[in-house]
Every structure is written in structure tokens, then in C-alpha cells.
Amino acid sequence: MARVTCGFIGLGLIGGSIARALKDSGEDVRIIAYDTDRESLTQAYRDGTVDVLLSEIGPGFSDCDYVFLCASLEANVENAEKVGPFLSEDSLLTDVGSVKTGMHRKMEELGLRGRFIGGHPMAGSERTGYRNSKSKLLQNAYYIMTVYPDTDGDRLEGYRGLVRAMGAIPLAMDYGHHDAVTAAVSHVPHVISASLVNLVRASDSPEGEMRMIAAGGFKDITRISSSSPDMWRNICLANAGNVSRLLGEYISSLQDIRAAIDSGDGGRIGRFFDSARRYRDSFADVSSGPIKTDNAIHVEIPDETGALAVVMTMLAAGGIDVKNVGIVHNREFETGSLRVELHNETDVGKAEKILSGHGYQVTVGRYRLIVPRHTGMHAGSRHLPPGGIR
Numbered sequence: 546m547a548r549v550t551c552g553f554i555g556l557g558l559i560g561g562s563i564a565r566a567l568k569d570s571g572e573d574v575r576i577i578a579y580d581t582d583r584e585s586l587t588q589a590y591r592d593g594t595v596d597v598l599l600s601e602i603g604p605g606f607s608d609c610d611y612v613f614l615c616a617s618l619e620a621n622v623e624n625a626e627k628v629g630p631f632l633s634e635d636s637l638l639t640d641v642g643s644v645k646t647g648m649h650r651k652m653e654e655l656g657l658r659g660r661f662i663g664g665h666p667m668a669g670s671e672r673t674g675y676r677n678s679k680s681k682l683l684q685n686a687y688y689i690m691t692v693y694p695d696t697d698g699d700r701l702e703g704y705r706g707l708v709r710a711m712g713a714i715p716l717a718m719d720y721g722h723h724d725a726v727t728a729a730v731s732h733v734p735h736v737i738s739a740s741l742v743n744l745v746r747a748s749d750s751p752e753g754e755m756r757m758i759a760a761g762g763f764k765d766i767t768r769i770s771s772s773s774p775d776m777w778r779n780i781c782l783a784n785a786g787n788v789s790r791l792l793g794e795y796i797s798s799l800q801d802i803r804a805a806i807d808s809g810d811g812g813r814i815g816r817f818f819d820s821a822r823r824y825r826d827s828f829a830d831v832s833s834g835p836i837k838t839d840n841a842i843h844v845e846i847p848d849e850t851g852a853l854a855v856v857m858t859m860l861a862a863g864g865i866d867v868k869n870v871g872i873v874h875n876r877e878f879e880t881g882s883l884r885v886e887l888h889n890e891t892d893v894g895k896a897e898k899i900l901s902g903h904g905y906q907v908t909v910g911r912y913r914l915i916v917p918r919h920t921g922m923h924a925g926s927r928h929l930p931p932g933g934i935r
Contacts, residue, residue: 548573552609560615561678566711585675614640644783645720663691688713691720728787
């Protein structure tokens with residue numbers, strides 16, 4: 546791939562992760578960035594992710610091959626209007642929002658239809674900001690590209706190549722269809738997760754017994770409720786029609802299973818759970834695709850000071866980048882237990898090899914180990930350019 550210049554307006558979790566992935570791709574990619582958060586920009590320059598820092602949305606973006614709008618849904622619309630006059634005829638404007646219909650219609654109003662292809666990386670985290678961004682966040686994640694019926698094929702193919710360079714999997718679809726799909730697999734589940742948390746909150750005793758014993762299953766299905774309330778309010782409003790329709794269908798399904806429970810219809814209840822199990826298990830059965838099964842493992846550790854630190858240090862020393870880690874606060878495990886999320890099956894295999902090599906019993910999915918200490922490492926940095934942020 547010839548040298549590519551990518552501009553970023555917004556350098557938070559997703560924008561930062563895309564920029565990092567492009568820099569780590571081995572391709573010749575030049576990164577230009579603007580963000581209202583100067584601290585994030587400074588950090589991104591010092592760690593080598595960004596090559597040119599901008600203090601405004603203006604002519605600095607005129608030589609970009611791609612411009613990524615990576616702020617909130619509302620801000621992306623405003624920023625598209627600001628940057629539009631400075632885009633060259635060959636520039637491709639894209640965004641990373643999870644609702645597309647409004648954005649595509651706005652691009653038509655701005656006369657940018659021919660230069661816009663929407664983007665939605667199907668990856669994320671409850672954490673926010675550039676400091677939590679990682680190039681591996683996009684690895685083997687579907688990256689949806691939303692198009693018009695007459696989107697230029699060459700532009701789309703060029704964008705596909707860039708997405709592949711990030712380590713993600715490009716998937717093109719009509720923008721309206723995208724909003725219906727993501728409402729089902731992302732937006733409505735967030736509403737349901739929040740409603741479950743609020744149900745338990747409202748039902749809990751003054752002593753907080755439900756919160757205290759909430760474990761495995763409940764925490765897994767409500768983890769996403771830790772995401773930004775402002776972001777999810779905006780998503781629900783932007784995709785209101787699809788979200789409302791699916792919520793109506795979900796409420797109807799709840800009423801059906803409630804009627805079966807009230808009537809003691811064991812067969813109907815069994816079929817309810819069995820159909821869900823069969824469909825859910827089919828997610829992991831698609832072994833030929835690039836998206837594999839859950840790469841989370843449980844690590845049983847001794848109940849002693851420093852146990853968590855030595856586990857994380859051992860994985861880091863082996864070059865394994867941990868995606869997320871949480872302590873399981875219950876006694877489902879014999880000792881203390883960590884739930885460690887890794888990025889891919891390769892990392893799972895590396896972790897298994899490292900732990901086995903140290904003589905510990907290792908089982909993918911659940912580890913028993915005590916690990917030795919390891920010396921820490923630090924990363925280098927870069928100084929700001931003499932002129933500071935342009």
C-alpha cells in the first residue's frame with residue numbers, strides 16, 4: 546500500500562485505537578489529528594501514534610486521503626460540516642458512530658455524499674479516552690462500512706484495504722440495514738442490561754444483599770451497563786424507531802414466557818431455554834470464520850498479597866496484551882479468581898504455553914497457578930515539536 550495520510554477529528558478510545566492499529570500495521574501511514582483534549586493529543590504525539598497535531602479543524606486536513614470523524618454522534622455532524630470545505634476531491638470522509646441513517650442523510654445535505662462512507666468498528670470497551678485505546682482492540686473485529694446504493698466501488702475497495710491493514714474485517718452494507726442490525730445486537734441489549742441493573746437496584750434490601758452476592762451470570766450480562774449514559778441516550782434517540790420496535794418484540798416475548806411460568810407449562814419453558822441455547826451455541830460453531838469463541842480465561846490465584854500483580858506481570862513478560870481483567874467476587878472458584886480477557890486465540894495459546902512452561906497446571910478456560918516475580922519494563926516517549934500543536 547502506498548503512503549496514506551489519515552486525519553482524525555477526535556482521538557478517544559475508538560479514534561485512538563484506529564490510529565494505533567494503522568501505525569502498527571507495517572504500512573506507510575501518516576497520522577494527523579485534532580481533539581479538544583490537548584492532553585490526549587500530546588500523549589498521542591509522544592508515543593508516536595500521531596505525526597502532526599492540529600489546533601483547529603481547517604486546512605491542515607486538506608491533504609488527507611481519509612478523514613475519520615471520531616467524536617460523539619452530534620459532534621461528528623458538526624465536524625463534518627467544518628471539515629467538508631477543506632477536503633480534496635479524492636478524500637474519503639468516514640465516521641465511527643453506531644447509528645448511520647442520520648449521518649448519511651446529513652452528508653447528502655452537505656453535498657458530501659460522493660465522498661462519504663460510514664464506518665462502525667464492532668469493538669469497544671467500558672473504558673473511554675485515548676489512554677485506554679489499543680491497536681489490538683480492532684483485531685479480528687468486524688468493521689462495518691455503510692454505503693449508498695451508488696457508492697463508488699473504487700473508493701469502497703480502497704477503504705476495505707485500509708480496514709484490513711488495521712487488522713479488522715471489512716463488511717459493507719446499506720446504512721439503513723446497519724441501523725436495524727445494530728439495534729438488535731447492540732442497542733437493545735444495552736437497554737435490557739440497564740433495565741436489569743435497575744430492577745435489582747429497586748428490589749434490593751437496605752443492606753444491599755443482592756448487590757453483595759451478584760456474581761457470574763448477572764455480572765456478565767450487565768457488564769455493558771458501565772458504559773457512558775450520555776452516549777447511550779444519544780444512540781437510543783438517533784435509532785429510536787428500530788430500538789422501539791425491537792423492544793416491543795422483546796416485551797412480547799417476556800410476556801409469553803411469563804404466561805408459561807404462571808401456568809406451570811414446563812414444556813413451553815423448556816423450549817424457550819432450549820431454542821435460546823441452540824442459537825447461542827451456533828455463534829461458536831462458525832469455526833471457519835475469523836471471529837472465534839470468547840477468549841476470556843479464568844485464573845485461580847492464591848488468596849495472598851501480590852497474587853494479581855504477579856499474574857499480570859507474567860503475562861506482560863510473555864508479550865501478551867490483556868484486553869480486560871476483573872476479579873470474580875464469589876466462591877464459585879476454590880481460590881481467588883480472575884477473569885482475564887485476551888484479544889485472540891493466539892494469545893490464549895501463548896498464555897497456556899508460558900504457564901505450562903513454568904510447571905503449572907494449565908487448562909484453557911481456567912488456570913491454577915502461582916507465578917514468580919518479573920522485572921518491570923517501560924516505554925519510550927517523544928518530545929513535542931518545537932512549534933507545539935499546529
